Every structure is written in C-alpha cells, then in structure tokens.
Amino acid sequence: MSERLVIDPITRIEGHLRIEARMAGDTIEEAYSSGTMVRGLELILRDRDPRDAWALAQRICGVCTLVHGIASIRAVEDALKYPIPPNAQLIRNLMIAAQYVHDHVMHFYHLHALDWVDVVSALKADPKATSELAQSISSYAKSSPGYFADVQKKLKGFVDGGQLGIFSNGYWGHPAYKLPPEANLMAVAHYLEALAWQRDAAQLHAILGGKNPHPMLVVGGMPIAISIWPEHQGQGNGPHHQGGQGGTALDVTGLARIQEVIKSMRDFVDQVYVPDTLAIAGFYKDWFKQGEGLGNFMTYGEFPAMNDPASFMIPRGAILNRDLSHIEEVDLNADNEIQEFVSHSWYDYAGGKDRGLHPYQGETRLNYTGPKPPYDQLEVDKPYSWLKSPRWKGKAMEVGPLARVLMLYAKGHGQTKELVDMALTKLDLPVTALFSTLGRTAARTLETKIIADTMQGWFDQLVANIKAGDVRTFNEALWEPSTWPKHCQGVGFMEAPRGGLGHWIVIDNGKTANYQAVVPSTWNAGPRDPQGQAGAYEAALKGHVVHDGKQPLEVLRTIHSFDPCIACAVHVVELPAD
Numbered sequence: 154m155s156e157r158l159v160i161d162p163i164t165r166i167e168g169h170l171r172i173e174a175r176m177a178g179d180t181i182e183e184a185y186s187s188g189t190m191v192r193g194l195e196l197i198l199r200d201r202d203p204r205d206a207w208a209l210a211q212r213i214c215g216v217c218t219l220v221h222g223i224a225s226i227r228a229v230e231d232a233l234k235y236p237i238p239p240n241a242q243l244i245r246n247l248m249i250a251a252q253y254v255h256d257h258v259m260h261f262y263h264l265h266a267l268d269w270v271d272v273v274s275a276l277k278a279d280p281k282a283t284s285e286l287a288q289s290i291s292s293y294a295k296s297s298p299g300y301f302a303d304v305q306k307k308l309k310g311f312v313d314g315g316q317l318g319i320f321s322n323g324y325w326g327h328p329a330y331k332l333p334p335e336a337n338l339m340a341v342a343h344y345l346e347a348l349a350w351q352r353d354a355a356q357l358h359a360i361l362g363g364k365n366p367h368p369m370l371v372v373g374g375m376p377i378a379i380s381i382w383p384e385h386q387g388q389g390n391g392p393h394h395q396g397g398q399g400g401t402a403l404d405v406t407g408l409a410r411i412q413e414v415i416k417s418m419r420d421f422v423d424q425v426y427v428p429d430t431l432a433i434a435g436f437y438k439d440w441f442k443q444g445e446g447l448g449n450f451m452t453y454g455e456f457p458a459m460n461d462p463a464s465f466m467i468p469r470g471a472i473l474n475r476d477l478s479h480i481e482e483v484d485l486n487a488d489n490e491i492q493e494f495v496s497h498s499w500y501d502y503a504g505g506k507d508r509g510l511h512p513y514q515g516e517t518r519l520n521y522t523g524p525k526p527p528y529d530q531l532e533v534d535k536p537y538s539w540l541k542s543p544r545w546k547g548k549a550m551e552v553g554p555l556a557r558v559l560m561l562y563a564k565g566h567g568q569t570k571e572l573v574d575m576a577l578t579k580l581d582l583p584v585t586a587l588f589s590t591l592g593r594t595a596a597r598t599l600e601t602k603i604i605a606d607t608m609q610g611w612f613d614q615l616v617a618n619i620k621a622g623d624v625r626t627f628n629e630a631l632w633e634p635s636t637w638p639k640h641c642q643g644v645g646f647m648e649a650p651r652g653g654l655g656h657w658i659v660i661d662n663g664k665t666a667n668y669q670a671v672v673p674s675t676w677n678a679g680p681r682d683p684q685g686q687a688g689a690y691e692a693a694l695k696g697h698v699v700h701d702g703k704q705p706l707e708v709l710r711t712i713h714s715f716d717p718c719i720a721c722a723v724h725v726v727e728l729p730a731d
Contacts, residue, residue, distance in 0.1 A: 157530045158702050161189070161731025162561065163712055164263040164322075167216045170693040172680065174694060174709060175530050181708075184687070184694035185533045186244040186678045188540040189526075189725045191499070195517045198668040201293060202634075203229045203660050205669045206668065210656060211367050213670060218366040219252050219358065220649040221670070221721070224656040229372045232643030232660050238625040241374035243615040244361050246456050247411070249647065250369065250608045255354040256650040257554070258426055262340075262717045265594065268710045269433050270340040271330040272320045276309055278334035286335050290335070290432050291609045292645040292673045295346065304342040318518035324704040331436045339410065340433065343425050353417045358415075360407050374627035378402040381423040381619055402522040408616060415612060419605045431579055431597040434591055439581055444590025446692030447549050448475045450556035451483060455648035456607070466607065467557050467648055468564050471545060475588060476660040477563040483545065485644045485655060487511075494542040497680040499523060506536075507683040509544065512657035515644055528638075533681075539723045542679040542688065543671050552652025553715060554597035561603070568606070572599045590693070593714040634663035649673055651716050674722035677715050690715060 158181070159172035171187040174630050194213055198206055207225035211218045223245060230237065251441045280302040287296035320341075330342070362368020362375060369376050380402035434441075454462050454469035462469050471481040484490050492509030495502055501518040502508055510516060523534055531537040544550070561569035577584065577596060586592055631637065637660070645656040652673030659667040677689040687695075690712060697707050 156702075157437070158705060158708075159530060160700065160705055162489060162706060163709070163717065165267070165709075165713060166666065166717040166719065167214060167721070168674075168717070169722070170269055170712075170717055170719045171531070172690070172694070172712060173696075174619070174699075174708065176699070179700070180192055181694050181699065184691045185206070185537060186540070186680060186688055187531055187538040187689040188678060188719045190536075191539040191723050192720070193517070193519075195670060197670050198665050201665050202663070203232070203658060203665050204632075206658065206665060207372070210670065213672070214633045214718055215366065216256070217252070217651070217721060218651055219248055219362070220647060221656070222368070222370045223249060224645040224647050224649075224670070225658075226372045226645065226653050227647065228643050228645030228656040228658040229645070229660075232658055233372075233631050233637060234640040235373055235628065235631045237374045237628055238623075240379065240615060240623060240626045241628075242457060242459075242529075242616055243611050243618070244375045244377065244626065246611045247608060248358055248361055248489055249455065249712070250604045250611070251354060251357040251418070252677065253349060253604045254422065254608075256716075257355070257597050259348055259351060259407055259420065260650075261426060261430065261594070261598065262344045264716065265713045266340055266344065266429075267323055268434070268706060268713055269330070269437060270322060270344075270587075271325055271327070271337050272308070272341055273312065274324040274332070274334045275305065275338035275341045276312065276334075278338035279461055280305060280338070283338045283359060286432075290423050293428075297340070298481070301342060304345065307345075308341060311351075315730060323598050324706050325701070326673075327702055327704055327706050331408075332433065335688055336432060336436070340429060341550050343429055346425065349419075350421050353414055356615070357414045358410055359588060360411055361403070361585045368387050371627065373629065373632060374625075375529065377626055379619055379624035380627060381408075381624070382402050399464055407452070408619075411449050411612060412696070415605075415608050422602050422605045427598055427602055427669050430727060434580060435482050438580065438582065440591040440710065441580075441586035441589045443719075444593070444714065445588040446643040446687075446695070447551050447689050448588065449473050449545075449548050450551045451545055451550040451552055451555050452557050453483070453485065453646040453648055453653040454561045454627060454656075455557075464644060469561055470560055471550065472556070472559055472563065473548070475585070477559060477584075478561060478672055480560070485646055488555055490546055491671065492544055492547075493504060493669075493675075494544060494682045496542070497533075498538055498541050498684040499536050500541065509547075512665070512671055513645075513659060513671035514599075515657065515667065517669070520616055520641075536680075538680040540679045540719075541671075541676055542682040542686075543676050544682060545684075547684070549682070549686045549688055549692070552673050553593070554600045554650075554652075555587065555593040557648060558596040558600050563585070566604055569599070572602060590711045590714045597716070608682075613628050637663060640682040649721075651721075652676060658685065670721075672718070672721040674715075674718045678719065678722055690717075 210225035358365035456466035458464035
C-alpha cells in the first residue's frame, strides 16, 4: 500500500488548506487538495438589498477585501446595466492596481521567498560580499556593507536569543536550499524592507477608499468627492458623498500623496522585487521544469478603459494545452461554459452531486460527510473538501498571474513580451520554462512591474479630467430600486491578484435572490470532478520528489507559487458537535 504524506495545515497562506499525497517512495504519485473550513456568506447575502452586497462580500476574505467588493458592485451594475463615470473607473483601476502591487510584493517576501531563502545561512554571509552582490543587480540605495552588517546583527540577536521570531519554524538547513549565504542575507534584508514599505503602499486605498482593509465602495461609482478648486467646494456626486472640507474629499494634498505612493511602488518593484526574483531564480533553474500541472489557463480580463471587454488592459480568454497561438473566447454568462461540480465536495445539489451548475443557478447546500476531525487521511474516493470544482467547458483551468502573463504574451502586449524575453534571456531559458513552479513565481513579479508602470497613466488621466472640470465620481441614474426591472441578473468579474474572480447575482423584486462567488483559489485548489480530473494544485504536485516527508519543502514551493487564499475559496457555519 502506498504511503500517504499529509501536510495540515499548509502555512503562510490565507485560510486552512490540507494537502495529501500518495507516495511511491520519495515521489508523489497523486495529490489531493482539501479546504478544511467553510463559511456561509453566499447564504447570508440572500434577500438583502443588492446595493449592500459589496460590504458583506468583502468579508469573504481578510486579505482580498477590495477585490470582492469590486466584483460585487460590478455584478449589480452589470445586472442593472448601470454605467459609471470615467473618474470612478480610473479610481477603481488605481485601487485594484495598488492591491496587486502590495499583494504580490508581500507574497514574494513574506509568504513564498522563505521556500527558497535559508534565513539561518545568512549568518555566515560576508556583508561586504553581500553589498557587492546587491550592487551588481540593482541601484537600490540600501546596499552598503554597513547596512547588511546591521541586518545580520539583528538576525543574530534573534538566533542567540533562542527564538527566530518571524523566521521560526522554517526548514533551515534543508538540502534543497541552494542560495549562497550572501544571497540569503540580501533576501532577509529585503524581507524586512518590504515590511516597512507596505505601510506606504496601503495608503492609496485609505486615500481613495477611506480605509484599508475594507475600503468604501458604492454601486454606480466611487463614494469619494473631488474637491480641488474653490468653485468645487461643497459639490457632492451622490448620496454617499461629502464634498467640501469635511475631510473625505480628494484634494490636491491627496493627489500629491497618491503620486508619491505610485513612485514608491515603482521604485521598490524596479530596484528590489524584480532583481531579487531574477537573482534567486538563477540558482533554482531546475524548478522551471516542474510544477505546471494542467497546461490550461484562463483569464476574465481586467482594467477597463470603458464598460467593454475589448478595452481591458488584460484580455479575457482561455489557453488550452499550452498553445499560445490560439486564444479561446470565454463567455461568463453561457450555461455550458463555467460550471461548478460537487462530486468530491461536502455539498449537495438538488439534482444530484454529479451535475454541473452555472453560478446563476448555483446552490450552496452544505453536507459534511467526511471523517470526524482529527482524521489520519482523506477519503479521496468520496467528498474530501469544502471547495467546489469549477470547470470551463468541462476542463480544469489554472487562473492567476501566470495565466495573465501568458495571455498578454500571446496577445502580443509589448511590455509583457519585452519583460518575459528579458527574463528568459537572462536566465537562459526557453518560453516553455514559464509552465512551471518558478515560471508562476516569475510571472507574478513581471506582472507587478507591468501594473505598477501602468498606474501612472491612469493617475495622469484622472488629474487631466479634474483639470478639465470633470469631478463626477458617481452616477445616480439607477440608484432607486423603483427604476429596476423586476428580474435581472449579472456577473461582476475581475482579475484578483490570485486569478479570475467572479460574483454572479440574481435580483428579484429589488432583493438578492441568489448569489454565487467563484474565486481564484476555487479554480486552483478545488478537488477532483466527476470525471476524476484533478484541480490545478493537485495536478501541479504530481511527480514531485520529496527529500524529507517531515520537511516537505518541495510541496510548499509549488503550492505557495499559487498564493493560496482558502478563505476566499470556501466562502461561518458551525458543524454539529456529533
């Protein structure tokens, strides 16, 4: 009988994830992904005012609060055919972009880099040699021998004190670590730098959305007034706006701070994040040959210039079997395209567990039939996860940064092609290297630069609109339910940092009749479907060689490359004690 490797919980993620692997010696034959918690927000949203849905939907996750709010208000706006002003679109784009940059940098340094960086090894580094290494790859100001000596002294204090603090419980000394001590010290220094940098990055949401996390949003635009010149003082743009000098309007001080935040983001990405990714990747080129899995990728599209998918900076589409020469069209409303299955999930459907349901007809019927926790292993021939199994035209798909970069590359996006080709040339790798664990990680880094650079254009356009006298951020036209049709439905989609996110809403007589969220980690972390097709996590782990089952670093590398967010994927319901 094959040995079963169990990792529960997977740490350095959002939420609770269990990975089991059927082993043949030291090699993974099959892997199984189980979301081990459940929430009930889709049920909570029923019978409520659709205009309030965003505030509850944001609570799906404590990390991706903005993205669920945006998807929710877009769903209502789509159902009501509710256009928003250009300024609102630009403000949303800036906030979404800031979420990307903040989220991706935090993921790399604080959730994923420690899979590649041996923290304790940094104590053996020569600060002078570390400085030379840092200066050879970047112009970042903080790269002197004294700076790295100070970081090393701080790290030594952790170790000598008997506790590593934020670096505790790592697999330090594992033979799979390949970085020299100097590269490890440089990475630890930038880990600490990123902790401080994120305070600046989070300010953009606070300025434009009032707070972070859980920024304020509104169906029909954005709940922020623009108050730049005296003639605009006191102008409101809707029921949620407070113009004038009440402290909530966007003024010249706020705009100046936004510009500073954008510059801070771009500088850190250019001078720290991109160079570090390429430097670390150069020592782990074998990880560009494993961890792909499905070979199928999908994007919903993001960053609209108008309410038209053709205007999206990131296009919508599907790539099948690695074929970058052909992009399949994706219809989010078609009954036979996106469907969710529950054959291996702890849910039931009224028509049977083997049927697939489009989210408009989606059901959230909880039915836990698994073993009573704690249990030794999953019953993988039965339901084994609180995640459903989404499929596109019956196919398992990967979503996320790799899917987006591949889509942009396949579509001939100039900066994407330039960056990807630069990275592959520097690392002496073919394009097929993208289909891998480190390809996924590198794609996230390159995407961050693309988005950070694009933010300046949206900001410049917002300033130009204001200078031209356009200060509208809200459209009141359809605010009153008396103007709505008795029945309507819509989908709010976006590319969240972790991948394609969709919220589908059905509205009857002014109330939410059905609400279903299909999120990135449902696509990637979901279990097998009725045909036995593995999800993206499960497929990506197959074939991995694990050096030490008690320190399964190899599994963490690939799972973390997806940046799991299980709280999003399971969407709180208490199970009976018995």
